[in-house]
Amino acid sequence: MEIAKTSRILTPITDWSQLSNGQHLQEQTQKLVNSAISRCFGYHLLKLGQLSTQLQTNRCPIKHQINCAEEGKEIGLQSDLHHLPFQDSTIDCCILVHELDFSSDPHQLLREIDRVLTLDGTLIISGYNPYSFFGFRSLLKPQSTQTARLFSPNRVVDWLHLLGFEITQKQHFDYISAQPEGPITSLIESIGQRYLSFFCSVYFIVAKKQCTPMTPIKSTFEFRRAISNNQPVATKQSHSKNIG
Numbered sequence: 001m002e003i004a005k006t007s008r009i010l011t012p013i014t015d016w017s018q019l020s021n022g023q024h025l026q027e028q029t030q031k032l033v034n035s036a037i038s039r040c041f042g043y044h045l046l047k048l049g050q051l052s053t054q055l056q057t058n059r060c061p062i063k064h065q066i067n068c069a070e071e072g073k074e075i076g077l078q079s080d081l082h083h084l085p086f087q088d089s090t091i092d093c094c095i096l097v098h099e100l101d102f103s104s105d106p107h108q109l110l111r112e113i114d115r116v117l118t119l120d121g122t123l124i125i126s127g128y129n130p131y132s133f134f135g136f137r138s139l140l141k142p143q144s145t146q147t148a149r150l151f152s153p154n155r156v157v158d159w160l161h162l163l164g165f166e167i168t169q170k171q172h173f174d175y176i177s178a179q180p181e182g183p184i185t186s187l188i189e190s191i192g193q194r195y196l197s198f199f200c201s202v203y204f205i206v207a208k209k210q211c212t213p214m215t216p217i218k219s220t221f222e223f224r225r226a227i228s229n230n231q232p233v234a235t236k237q238s239h240s241k242n243i244g
Helices: 022-037 106-116 133-140 153-162 183-195
Strands: 044-048 064-069 091-097 117-128 165-173 202-209
Touching: 022 091, 022 117, 022 165, 022 202, 091 106, 106 117, 106 153, 117 153, 153 165, 153 202
Parallel strands: 044 064, 044 091, 091 117
Antiparallel strands: 117 202, 165 202
């Protein structure tokens, strides 16, 4: 298993066109994001990375939206994604699209998201699946992946579980890694997504940060052992005086 953290300098992705079949991939991701954000509520939505910021989120009930990336155009906040300039528990929804694939420290990236998300906050995340036609092809042509590091969706789910997230949606798409242009390719794509999802090129996960009750439940008070020393017990006696 590949170690998550690396010292390699990774080439950042600034546009969907840099990805394999990027336009079709953006359209498919946009549909899933539209469905997920319609169920998100709160005050602040955070889109991390330039691919996330290029997605439309005007259907989200959350009106205050922040585009955050290390560089690029139409960025509201320029920052290192591994060290976000937000206070704890201030973001209600976070979108992270194909950033784990190009992160030198994905654990730290997820920890930062966990830190800034509110209780019951939502994380929408997607990435490439190494056990797919795209992943197999990337082994033969490493330069085609733009130095992407592919982590399996099950591994990402394990990381999220360790942070206390509940997975509310897990979906796979882009089975044949090509835009369906006819009924035959569309049929193959639909069959692949339904019955061979393990081999689809892209995973899409929606996770909710769990709220842990902070008030402990008190147990019934009991003595560990009976208290008895067979000693006489002193009692308080009342003395009355006759006033005459």
